[in-house]
Amino acid sequence: MKSLRIAWILLLGGASIYGGIFSANKLVSEAGVPFIAYTFWQALIGGLMLLVVGIITNNLPKLTSEHIISYIITALLGIVIPILILTFIGNRLPASIIALAYTLIPGMTFIFAVILRLDKPRWLSIGGLVFGLIGVSVLLLPKGTLPANNSVLWVLLALVMPVLFATNNVYIAKVKPPKANALMLSTGLLLTxxxxxxxxxxxxxxxxxxxxxxxxxxxxIIWTGCINMVSFFCMFEIIRRAGAIFFGQYNYVIVISGIVWSILIFNEILSFWFWIALASMLIGLYLSNAGTNQSIRELSKKSSQ
Known part of the structure; x- marks a missing residue:
């Protein structure tokens, strides 16, 4: 019970903090900071802060060949390329719209899992994907939902992020990362x-x-380093304490907190169609997580037989 309570605190705290990264990206982009340099510094700052904690607590990241390969692949799919995209489009779209892309991660993960035969087609997950795509369509099609500066192109680029995160999820499920605690993994990932x-x-x-x-x-920029430090540690620790199903709720809080941060910092005025898209995509996220839950329950039954 105590472990689950701590997992809830980490989930609400870590995801709420991570939601601020969309607004931070927009502010840094508007200030003219090169997006590649910004990606480097936020990863390095977060990684060095975790490294200091690791030195103090004797929890340094492991450097076996297995660990290093895992760090590189997961860092590319889960940090480097997504953050480069986030930063590149940061001043081209409202931060709240970029945050919505995170609702598609479970649905994309389901598609790749079925293709690789890690899972089978199930109606809940298909329904989640359909609602997610309806939400994207609501954003792209009605006039007045997006700014006029090639926004459809930037939204499509934003949709690459959930594809990358989903690929990372499937890689982790297929290959299984080497054993290490949350501090070791998050430090290794950010420094890599x-x-x-x-x-x-x-x-x-x-x-x-x-x-x-x-x-x-x-x-x-220092703030974004802190965001990475906290959110990646929380991610690994939540999975360790409560499992992948529980962690699926992380995306709900990221999306909602991302919208709240954007309203507080930029006073973004969101259209009627945005709220329709948000509702549709949150329903899709719920159904996708329910499908994942069903899949894991079936696997647990098979392993116990």
Whole structure:
């Protein structure tokens, strides 16, 4: 019971904090910070803060070949490429609309799991995917829902994020990451993301020192490092304490908190069609999570027989 209570605190806290990253990306993009350099610094800051905690508590990330391969693949699919996309489109779409993309992660995961025969078609998951696509259509089709500056193109690019996260989920389910605690895994992932992004930053922007920007932008970049530190640790610890099904609720809180952050910071005025899309996509998220729950229950029954 205590473990579940802690998992709830981590879920509500971690996802609420992570929801702020959409608004932070928009602020940093508007300040003119190169998006590759920004991706590097937020991963490095978060990773170094976790590394300090790891040194103090003697929980340094493991560096076997198995761990390093897992860090690289998961960092690319779950951190580097999604954050590059998030940052690139940060000032091109309202932060609240970008947050909606996270509702599609369970549905996309289901599609890939069926293709790889990790799961079978089930009506709940199909229904979740349908409601998610209806929500996307509601965003794209009616006039006045999106800004006029090639927004459909940017929404389509935002939809690459749930594809990447879903691919990462299926990779984890298929390959099984090596054993390590939440602090080790989150530290390894963020530092690997920084190492991978560093040469790309050098080629694109040279040595970009974020503290030479305005003081407000500097603190926002430090804030995003803190967001990554907290949210990735919470993610692994929630899965350890309560399992993957419970963690599926993380996306609900991310979407809702992302909208709240965008309203508080930018005073975004959201159209009627946005709220229809949100309702449809949250229904889709609920059905997709229910389908995942059903799948795991069936697997548990088979393993106990």
């Amino acid at each position: 993301a920084a190492v991978v992004t560093f040469p790309i930053m050098l080629a694109s922007d040279g040595i970009y020192l974020f503290w030479q920007t305005s003081s407000s932008t500097t603190w926002i």
